[in-house]
Ligand code: OGA
Protein backbone atom coordinates (compact mmCIF):
# COMPACT_ATOMS: atom_id res chain seq x y z
CA UNK A 1 0.00 0.00 0.00
CA UNK A 2 1.31 3.46 -0.85
CA UNK A 3 2.49 5.62 2.03
CA UNK A 4 0.39 8.54 3.25
CA UNK A 5 1.15 11.55 1.09
CA UNK A 6 3.19 14.44 2.39
CA UNK A 7 1.73 16.75 -0.21
CA UNK A 8 -0.97 19.22 0.73
CA UNK A 9 -2.99 18.76 -2.46
CA UNK A 10 -4.20 15.56 -4.04
CA UNK A 11 -3.57 16.78 -7.58
CA UNK A 12 0.15 17.10 -6.80
CA UNK A 13 0.28 13.65 -5.27
CA UNK A 14 -1.38 12.18 -8.35
CA UNK A 15 0.69 14.06 -10.91
CA UNK A 16 4.10 13.74 -9.26
CA UNK A 17 4.11 10.35 -7.62
CA UNK A 18 2.42 8.38 -10.43
CA UNK A 19 0.55 6.33 -7.88
CA UNK A 20 -1.12 3.12 -8.99
CA UNK A 21 -2.99 2.47 -5.73
CA UNK A 22 -5.17 4.65 -3.58
CA UNK A 23 -3.24 5.68 -0.42
CA UNK A 24 -4.67 4.09 2.72
CA UNK A 25 -6.12 7.31 4.13
CA UNK A 26 -8.53 7.52 1.15
CA UNK A 27 -9.92 3.98 1.47
CA UNK A 28 -13.47 3.64 2.81
CA UNK A 29 -14.50 0.69 4.98
CA UNK A 30 -16.19 -1.97 2.82
CA UNK A 31 -19.73 -1.09 3.95
CA UNK A 32 -19.29 2.55 2.90
CA UNK A 33 -17.88 2.08 -0.60
CA UNK A 34 -19.65 3.45 -3.68
CA UNK A 35 -20.71 0.06 -5.10
CA UNK A 36 -20.43 1.41 -8.64
CA UNK A 37 -21.91 -1.68 -10.34
CA UNK A 38 -25.18 -1.06 -8.51
CA UNK A 39 -25.71 2.50 -9.72
CA UNK A 40 -28.76 3.17 -11.91
CA UNK A 41 -28.57 5.25 -15.06
CA UNK A 42 -31.57 7.46 -15.13
CA UNK A 43 -32.33 11.14 -15.36
CA UNK A 44 -33.90 13.89 -13.33
CA UNK A 45 -36.50 16.31 -14.77
CA UNK A 46 -35.14 18.68 -17.42
CA UNK A 47 -37.09 21.93 -17.25
CA UNK A 48 -37.12 24.44 -20.09
CA UNK A 49 -36.94 27.95 -18.61
CA UNK A 50 -37.68 29.64 -21.92
CA UNK A 51 -41.30 30.31 -20.92
CA UNK A 52 -40.62 31.31 -17.30
CA UNK A 53 -41.40 34.94 -18.14
CA UNK A 54 -44.23 34.42 -20.61
CA UNK A 55 -47.88 33.42 -20.63
CA UNK A 56 -46.96 29.84 -19.67
CA UNK A 57 -45.19 30.81 -16.45
CA UNK A 58 -47.68 28.93 -14.28
CA UNK A 59 -46.87 25.71 -16.12
CA UNK A 60 -43.11 26.11 -15.65
CA UNK A 61 -43.59 26.96 -11.96
CA UNK A 62 -45.70 23.84 -11.58
CA UNK A 63 -42.98 21.68 -13.17
CA UNK A 64 -40.41 23.19 -10.82
CA UNK A 65 -42.67 22.54 -7.83
CA UNK A 66 -43.21 18.93 -8.82
CA UNK A 67 -39.47 18.35 -9.33
CA UNK A 68 -38.69 19.90 -5.93
CA UNK A 69 -41.33 17.73 -4.22
CA UNK A 70 -40.61 14.46 -5.95
CA UNK A 71 -36.88 14.61 -6.64
CA UNK A 72 -35.28 17.52 -4.78
CA UNK A 73 -33.36 17.93 -8.05
CA UNK A 74 -33.88 19.13 -11.60
CA UNK A 75 -31.92 20.36 -14.59
CA UNK A 76 -32.61 23.57 -16.46
CA UNK A 77 -32.11 24.46 -20.11
CA UNK A 78 -32.71 27.71 -21.99
CA UNK A 79 -31.61 29.61 -18.91
CA UNK A 80 -30.21 33.13 -18.94
CA UNK A 81 -26.51 32.32 -18.41
CA UNK A 82 -24.69 32.76 -21.75
CA UNK A 83 -22.73 29.78 -23.11
CA UNK A 84 -19.63 31.95 -23.43
CA UNK A 85 -19.82 32.79 -19.70
CA UNK A 86 -19.94 29.14 -18.64
CA UNK A 87 -17.26 28.19 -21.18
CA UNK A 88 -14.93 30.90 -19.83
CA UNK A 89 -15.64 29.81 -16.26
CA UNK A 90 -14.83 26.17 -17.02
CA UNK A 91 -11.70 27.13 -18.94
CA UNK A 92 -10.37 29.35 -16.16
CA UNK A 93 -11.01 26.58 -13.60
CA UNK A 94 -9.08 24.13 -15.77
CA UNK A 95 -6.19 26.59 -16.08
CA UNK A 96 -6.18 27.30 -12.36
CA UNK A 97 -5.74 23.64 -11.45
CA UNK A 98 -2.91 23.35 -14.01
CA UNK A 99 -0.86 26.13 -12.39
CA UNK A 100 2.43 25.13 -10.73
CA UNK A 101 2.00 23.82 -7.20
CA UNK A 102 3.69 26.81 -5.52
CA UNK A 103 1.38 29.21 -7.36
CA UNK A 104 -1.79 27.38 -6.27
CA UNK A 105 -0.56 26.98 -2.70
CA UNK A 106 -0.62 30.79 -2.28
CA UNK A 107 -4.35 30.45 -1.54
CA UNK A 108 -4.14 27.16 0.40
CA UNK A 109 -5.85 26.94 3.79
CA UNK A 110 -7.53 24.18 5.80
CA UNK A 111 -9.55 26.72 7.82
CA UNK A 112 -13.24 26.42 6.76
CA UNK A 113 -14.00 29.95 8.00
CA UNK A 114 -11.72 31.53 5.37
CA UNK A 115 -13.74 33.18 2.60
CA UNK A 116 -11.24 32.34 -0.16
CA UNK A 117 -9.23 29.15 0.03
CA UNK A 118 -7.83 26.21 -1.84
CA UNK A 119 -8.02 22.95 0.03
CA UNK A 120 -8.43 19.23 -0.42
CA UNK A 121 -10.94 16.49 0.47
CA UNK A 122 -13.78 18.06 2.54
CA UNK A 123 -12.57 19.16 5.98
CA UNK A 124 -9.20 17.65 6.77
CA UNK A 125 -9.38 19.00 10.33
CA UNK A 126 -12.28 16.74 11.28
CA UNK A 127 -12.61 13.85 8.82
CA UNK A 128 -11.24 10.34 9.31
CA UNK A 129 -11.13 9.26 5.65
CA UNK A 130 -10.04 11.66 2.90
CA UNK A 131 -11.91 12.32 -0.36
CA UNK A 132 -10.46 12.29 -3.86
CA UNK A 133 -10.90 16.00 -4.49
CA UNK A 134 -9.14 19.36 -4.40
CA UNK A 135 -11.28 22.49 -4.33
CA UNK A 136 -11.07 26.23 -4.47
CA UNK A 137 -13.85 27.82 -2.44
CA UNK A 138 -14.84 31.43 -2.96
CA UNK A 139 -17.40 33.71 -1.42
CA UNK A 140 -18.84 35.78 -4.23
CA UNK A 141 -21.71 37.98 -3.06
CA UNK A 142 -21.55 40.87 -2.40
CA UNK A 143 -18.83 40.64 -5.05
CA UNK A 144 -16.97 43.81 -4.02
CA UNK A 145 -16.45 42.38 -0.52
CA UNK A 146 -14.55 39.36 -1.78
CA UNK A 147 -13.15 39.81 -5.27
CA UNK A 148 -9.93 41.37 -3.97
CA UNK A 149 -9.14 38.08 -2.14
CA UNK A 150 -9.44 35.93 -5.25
CA UNK A 151 -6.47 34.54 -7.19
CA UNK A 152 -4.94 36.84 -9.83
CA UNK A 153 -3.44 33.93 -11.71
CA UNK A 154 -4.55 32.92 -14.36
CA UNK A 155 -4.58 36.55 -15.46
CA UNK A 156 -8.30 36.68 -16.35
CA UNK A 157 -9.44 34.74 -13.28
CA UNK A 158 -11.24 37.60 -11.54
CA UNK A 159 -12.87 38.93 -14.70
CA UNK A 160 -14.29 35.61 -15.86
CA UNK A 161 -15.30 34.33 -12.45
CA UNK A 162 -16.97 37.63 -11.51
CA UNK A 163 -18.96 37.60 -14.74
CA UNK A 164 -20.02 34.03 -14.09
CA UNK A 165 -21.06 34.86 -10.51
CA UNK A 166 -23.20 37.81 -11.59
CA UNK A 167 -24.87 35.82 -14.30
CA UNK A 168 -25.57 32.77 -12.14
CA UNK A 169 -26.91 35.01 -9.38
CA UNK A 170 -29.51 36.27 -11.86
CA UNK A 171 -30.58 32.69 -12.51
CA UNK A 172 -30.64 31.92 -8.78
CA UNK A 173 -32.99 34.84 -8.14
CA UNK A 174 -35.35 33.69 -10.90
CA UNK A 175 -35.40 30.16 -9.50
CA UNK A 176 -35.95 31.33 -5.93
CA UNK A 177 -38.94 33.40 -7.07
CA UNK A 178 -40.39 30.46 -8.97
CA UNK A 179 -39.82 28.08 -6.04
CA UNK A 180 -41.46 30.56 -3.68
CA UNK A 181 -44.50 30.71 -5.98
CA UNK A 182 -44.55 26.94 -6.32
CA UNK A 183 -45.01 26.69 -2.55
CA UNK A 184 -48.01 29.02 -2.75
CA UNK A 185 -46.00 31.85 -1.17
CA UNK A 186 -45.57 35.40 -2.40
CA UNK A 187 -42.88 35.30 -5.11
CA UNK A 188 -40.62 37.56 -3.03
CA UNK A 189 -41.15 35.71 0.24
CA UNK A 190 -38.04 33.51 0.18
CA UNK A 191 -35.79 36.26 -1.14
CA UNK A 192 -36.94 38.53 1.69
CA UNK A 193 -35.91 35.96 4.30
CA UNK A 194 -32.30 35.84 3.11
CA UNK A 195 -31.09 39.10 4.68
CA UNK A 196 -28.49 40.65 2.41
CA UNK A 197 -28.24 37.29 0.54
CA UNK A 198 -25.05 35.30 0.13
CA UNK A 199 -23.39 33.33 -2.65
CA UNK A 200 -20.46 30.94 -2.41
CA UNK A 201 -18.93 28.73 -5.04
CA UNK A 202 -16.55 25.83 -5.30
CA UNK A 203 -14.27 24.87 -8.16
CA UNK A 204 -14.01 21.12 -7.62
CA UNK A 205 -11.14 19.21 -9.20
CA UNK A 206 -11.31 15.41 -9.17
CA UNK A 207 -8.10 13.83 -10.52
CA UNK A 208 -8.22 10.40 -12.17
CA UNK A 209 -8.18 7.72 -9.50
CA UNK A 210 -6.50 4.30 -9.80
CA UNK A 211 -9.17 2.56 -7.66
CA UNK A 212 -12.49 4.44 -7.89
CA UNK A 213 -14.35 1.63 -6.09
CA UNK A 214 -12.57 2.37 -2.83
CA UNK A 215 -13.15 6.09 -2.39
CA UNK A 216 -15.29 9.13 -3.25
CA UNK A 217 -14.83 12.51 -4.81
CA UNK A 218 -17.45 13.55 -2.29
CA UNK A 219 -19.48 11.03 -0.25
CA UNK A 220 -23.27 11.30 0.02
CA UNK A 221 -24.28 14.63 1.57
CA UNK A 222 -26.95 17.26 1.41
CA UNK A 223 -26.03 20.89 0.73
CA UNK A 224 -26.42 23.25 3.66
CA UNK A 225 -27.38 26.32 1.64
CA UNK A 226 -30.69 27.35 0.00
CA UNK A 227 -30.30 26.12 -3.59
CA UNK A 228 -27.28 24.87 -5.51
CA UNK A 229 -26.64 25.52 -9.20
CA UNK A 230 -24.15 22.97 -10.49
CA UNK A 231 -22.09 23.35 -13.64
CA UNK A 232 -20.13 20.25 -14.62
CA UNK A 233 -17.81 19.36 -17.47
CA UNK A 234 -18.53 16.40 -19.78
CA UNK A 235 -17.17 13.69 -17.46
CA UNK A 236 -19.79 11.65 -15.55
CA UNK A 237 -19.50 11.34 -11.76
CA UNK A 238 -22.49 13.10 -10.24
CA UNK A 239 -25.10 10.88 -8.56
CA UNK A 240 -28.30 11.51 -6.60
CA UNK A 241 -30.15 9.27 -4.17
CA UNK A 242 -33.64 8.37 -5.35
CA UNK A 243 -35.92 5.81 -3.70
CA UNK A 244 -32.96 4.33 -1.89
CA UNK A 245 -30.83 3.90 -5.05
CA UNK A 246 -27.93 5.93 -6.37
CA UNK A 247 -28.73 7.33 -9.80
CA UNK A 248 -26.01 8.68 -12.11
CA UNK A 249 -26.97 12.00 -13.71
CA UNK A 250 -24.76 12.24 -16.74
CA UNK A 251 -23.81 15.68 -18.06
CA UNK A 252 -26.11 17.42 -20.57
CA UNK A 253 -24.43 20.31 -22.43
CA UNK A 254 -25.68 23.82 -21.61
CA UNK A 255 -27.74 22.78 -18.64
CA UNK A 256 -27.31 23.30 -14.91
CA UNK A 257 -28.32 20.85 -12.20
CA UNK A 258 -30.36 22.55 -9.49
CA UNK A 259 -30.89 21.11 -6.05
CA UNK A 260 -32.78 22.00 -2.92
CA UNK A 261 -30.50 22.68 0.04
CA UNK A 262 -31.15 22.38 3.77
CA UNK A 263 -32.38 26.00 4.15
CA UNK A 264 -35.06 25.46 1.50
CA UNK A 265 -36.16 22.27 3.25
CA UNK A 266 -36.55 24.25 6.47
CA UNK A 267 -38.46 27.17 4.88
CA UNK A 268 -40.76 24.77 3.03
CA UNK A 269 -41.41 22.97 6.34
CA UNK A 270 -40.35 19.66 4.74
CA UNK A 271 -42.53 20.02 1.61
CA UNK A 272 -39.28 19.99 -0.35
CA UNK A 273 -36.33 17.81 0.61
CA UNK A 274 -32.62 18.49 0.53
CA UNK A 275 -31.67 15.21 -1.13
CA UNK A 276 -28.41 13.30 -0.71
CA UNK A 277 -26.02 13.39 -3.64
CA UNK A 278 -22.38 12.47 -4.17
CA UNK A 279 -19.48 12.61 -6.63
CA UNK A 280 -17.64 9.47 -7.67
CA UNK A 281 -14.34 9.33 -9.52
CA UNK A 282 -12.98 7.27 -12.41
CA UNK A 283 -9.67 5.79 -13.60
CA UNK A 284 -9.21 7.74 -16.81
CA UNK A 285 -10.28 11.32 -16.68
CA UNK A 286 -10.03 14.30 -14.43
CA UNK A 287 -13.40 15.93 -13.73
CA UNK A 288 -14.27 19.53 -12.91
CA UNK A 289 -17.54 20.64 -11.36
CA UNK A 290 -18.50 24.13 -10.25
CA UNK A 291 -21.37 24.40 -7.78
CA UNK A 292 -22.79 27.79 -6.84
CA UNK A 293 -24.25 27.72 -3.35
CA UNK A 294 -26.89 30.43 -3.06
CA UNK A 295 -27.55 31.16 0.61
CA UNK A 296 -28.88 33.54 3.24
CA UNK A 297 -26.48 36.08 4.75
CA UNK A 298 -25.04 34.93 8.11
CA UNK A 299 -27.40 37.11 10.18
CA UNK A 300 -30.59 36.01 8.36
CA UNK A 301 -33.09 34.21 10.60
CA UNK A 302 -34.33 31.03 8.94
CA UNK A 303 -37.39 28.99 9.90
CA UNK A 304 -40.46 27.38 8.35
CA UNK A 305 -42.64 29.86 6.42
CA UNK A 306 -45.60 30.71 8.73
CA UNK A 307 -48.03 30.14 5.85
CA UNK A 308 -46.84 26.53 5.62
CA UNK A 309 -47.31 25.84 9.32
CA UNK A 310 -50.77 24.58 10.31
CA UNK A 311 -52.32 22.53 13.11
CA UNK A 312 -51.97 19.45 10.91
CA UNK A 313 -48.46 20.33 9.80
CA UNK A 314 -46.71 22.00 12.73
CA UNK A 315 -43.29 23.58 12.37
CA UNK A 316 -40.72 20.83 11.88
CA UNK A 317 -37.75 23.10 12.64
CA UNK A 318 -36.97 25.83 15.09
CA UNK A 319 -35.67 29.23 14.01
CA UNK A 320 -31.91 29.80 13.79
CA UNK A 321 -29.48 32.14 12.13
CA UNK A 322 -27.68 30.94 9.04
CA UNK A 323 -24.39 31.61 10.87
CA UNK A 324 -25.37 29.08 13.52
CA UNK A 325 -26.27 26.46 10.93
CA UNK A 326 -23.13 27.09 8.90
CA UNK A 327 -20.87 26.60 11.89
CA UNK A 328 -22.60 23.39 12.93
CA UNK A 329 -22.40 21.99 9.39
CA UNK A 330 -18.66 22.46 9.04
CA UNK A 331 -18.04 21.03 12.50
CA UNK A 332 -20.24 17.99 11.93
CA UNK A 333 -18.80 16.90 8.61
CA UNK A 334 -20.32 14.97 5.72
CA UNK A 335 -21.99 11.59 5.82
CA UNK A 336 -22.66 11.59 9.54
CA UNK A 337 -26.11 12.48 10.83
CA UNK A 338 -28.01 15.05 8.80
CA UNK A 339 -27.25 18.51 10.11
CA UNK A 340 -30.98 19.35 9.81
CA UNK A 341 -31.80 16.92 12.61
CA UNK A 342 -29.97 19.18 15.04
CA UNK A 343 -32.45 22.00 14.34
CA UNK A 344 -35.75 20.18 14.90
CA UNK A 345 -38.49 22.01 16.78
CA UNK A 346 -38.90 20.60 20.27
C1 OGA B 1 -20.88 19.80 -3.80
C2 OGA B 1 -21.33 18.74 -4.72
C3 OGA B 1 -21.04 17.55 -6.78
C4 OGA B 1 -20.05 17.39 -7.87
O1 OGA B 1 -19.78 20.38 -4.04
O2 OGA B 1 -21.61 20.05 -2.83
O3 OGA B 1 -22.31 18.11 -4.45
O4 OGA B 1 -20.37 16.74 -8.85
N1 OGA B 1 -20.62 18.51 -5.84
O5 OGA B 1 -18.95 17.90 -7.73
Ligand code: NI
Pocket residue numbers: 221222223277
Ligand atom coordinates in the same frame (compact mmCIF):
# COMPACT_ATOMS: atom_id res chain seq x y z
NI1 NI C 1 -23.35 18.98 -2.81
